[in-house]
Amino acid sequence: MESVSRAAVKIDIERSEIREFLFPPLGDNDGLLKVEASGVGGSDPEMYRRENTAPCIMGHENVGTVARIGDAAAQRWGLRAGDRIALHEYLPCWHCHWCRQGDFRLCMEADFFNVKDRFNTLRYGTCNADIPPHLWGGFSEYMYLAPNAVIHKIPADMDARLATLAVPLGNGVQWAVLDGGAGLGKTVLVFGPGQQGLSCALAAKQAGALTVIIAGMTRDRTRLDLSLSLGADIAVDVQQEDLAAVVMRATGGMGVDVVVDTTGDPDGKIAEQAVALSAKGAWLSLNGLSASVPLGEIKKRYLTVRAPRGHSYRAVQMALDILASGKWPAEKLCSHDFPLEQVHEAILATAGRGIEGAIHVTVSPHKS
Template structure:
């Protein structure tokens, strides 16, 4: 009788059930990961609400131990069985223009914004488990790793829950610094105090930014307070304080050099505020898919606008160094851990439903 693997499967909108799958066969060019923890990403509640993308094993912030590695894969990845790794969710082609430039996050094989058949776009945590060998997400005891897996070695003593921050904090490095230009002497405004926003705060301050401002809502009070211990100089409750007045007070009327939106900006209000609060020559990282961007204002202020799109290998590598440094209160960031049978509750907690005070939530499939 073959070994079985338990996984939490999304079967419909906001519906999960535990299912068993066969333990995958090891090939020369594959590996098998024993999952230690999988973080619930900021996008997971949105994916969970959708009626499609099912059946699906979610979980894209994955950390574990390599239980088995084929010889071809071991040579390609530079690892061996027993090594601990953190994964990217991307499964890139490695032959297109973007992969060859080292920016696999923009490979069309993994780009669900630009690929029509999203269900067949292979990414960990986003690919239907009807595709053999099924174990494509981290809310499972084991994951199947094809040769195009992207991974980072992590220290033996790094807590697994801390290591799951590699993706959101890697986003922070990419969006605030690599794409946004946060660095020495800069003033940075971050919208949204979730795990991505806290990652932007940490990265911007670690890069030498003079002033880092985080904006959130009254319900985010505990996260705003935590941000002050992560590197923020000012944490503003926009429902209690006038954001524009506070930013202009802090910057002596100049405005900010970098703006990063991590909220998704559903109504376009963040984009409008970002432009209004930007100094001349600022860099803006704006989110959302349906915003009307006023080109005239961008021209007058000589602004550079980009959209946050995942993260590079270098961004995650730097984020892991920050995580390993011991300088940050990561036990406070990693607020809750659930077992595999509580995956539904874990995703809802990340959406602010059912559990108070959730910041970064993890699923431990062995709990």
């Protein structure tokens, strides 16, 4: 077996290079993953252009085969060498209130909003590659399986690229269903037809939503069309159609029961629109750190407002079950695949640069 892993390392703003790392020494409580595929997340282009985040091995939507594993780790995780797994990006404490509920996104050691230095916090795909044992990201032939890794076993025959959707689809399950309340008979509005928005639409329909409306722009036409095979009932180009008119026509003037914004909403306009298009008692999952909503309207409409914040263990497992069922053509989301040497192009493609039509981009480190 090899003793060196090649990895694509971010070395500066939108610059990466291939470096080699020795395999780490392993004990009873950890392991080593042979990475089959790593998805480029919607947040990765932002990470790639951010200052003071190099060197870093990016890649946090990771799927692979257990190459080596310690005896204690094998017993704890219920795994053995040769098993295939999908990983969360979180490396939580495992003993706090939130971890014991499987809600690792809120663990004080894993939550970006609570740590002082995000770059030097251990988290797959975003932490400093100078921190031993270095292999903290999926844009690498091998990854370190830390004792506190959050792991899901996947079927032996599941396509690796499809399985990388576990995290984005897990976000969709969390934001639209578990946090947003999408379910039987509900009407749902999703802003943004990227990988997260499409996942929200699919998750909502899987949960039994009566009508799912997804909104995007003219440049999103291909994604809007694709959404109609992935759970959406109505796809709206807001630059060509009146979204409010479409929503009110579809809901008999009542407004929607659930709104999920996946766009980031930098100027707060979507938040305002979400409130205006909501039915009384609706649940809103609103994105964007600068967005604000009028408290008077929230009170008048008896709205519940939350913000999309990652995914729980339950959400990712539900996502994997949906993918394994074959009920939805989720493979259509997997638009492009790149070898390790083209990580730069893969990240830019996710940002809509260089390659048209990218939705969920993957990196396959052992692809030639």
